[in-house]
Amino acid sequence: MPVILHLGQFFDKFSGRFLPAREYAELDMRRRAQMFVLTHLLSPLIAFGLAGLLYGGAGVASYPLLGLSLGFASFYIYPFLLKGVLSFRAASFLSTGQLTILVLLTLYFFGGFSSFALPWIATIPILGMLYLGLRGAYSTTLIAAIGVSILFALHLLGHGFDDPIPVEWRNSVLMASIGLCILFNTGILFLHAGLYQIAQRASQERGARLSHAQAMANLGSWEFDFSTRRMFWSPE
DSSP states (O other): OOHHHHHHHHHHHHHHTTSOTTTTOSHHHHHHHHHHHHHHHHHHHHHHHHHHIIIIISOOOOHHHHHHHHHHHGGGGHHHHTTTTSOHHHHHHHHHHHHHHHHHHHHHHTTGGGSTTGGGGGHHHHHHHHHHHHHHHHHHHHHHHHHHHHHHHHHHTTOOOOOOSOHHHHHHHHHHHHHHHHHHHHHHHHHHHHHHHHHHHHHHHHHHHHHHHHHHHHTEEEEEETTTTEEEEEEO
């Protein structure tokens, strides 16, 4: 069995603990909700790693860095909101909207279009598509494009974007950000593929069971014995 399927089975069981079984019984919806749970448990770790590099390595200690770190930490709340607090669709829109705001604020406070956070713009439509399909990709792309356009308009109007990162650390932080962005995006796509394989296998097994039941039903029929008042199987 491929490694990706093993990982998919592990994350399938783990993420399923956060989902009500009845509401997410449909396989495609369950797979999208599982991706939602996993990305919200993993993505803050990326933000904490970059924040730790900025604070511990580059010596950046600012209120924007603290506020952005707390904003990304709040993503841990979303998996717990799926149990009776928010619908999956509402939680997805809130989450991707919050992510867009946090990325744009990072651009604003850390150098504008030369910021280390610029590659993460591409993550927004990817997550939107994984959560909500093509409609989610379109809406999140539009929101991200509007935000970037606002920043670009400020740039054209002569607004300067300060970068508190020391010059000697900027390339290192940028390369770390690009590497983590590639790792995160690749990782969630592999997870998505693994969960998809599990969902596909479950669908095939369900179809096989239905076919077997239909074949058994074709071999005979149920009859009622009035003397004993019981149902019994009568082969044709």
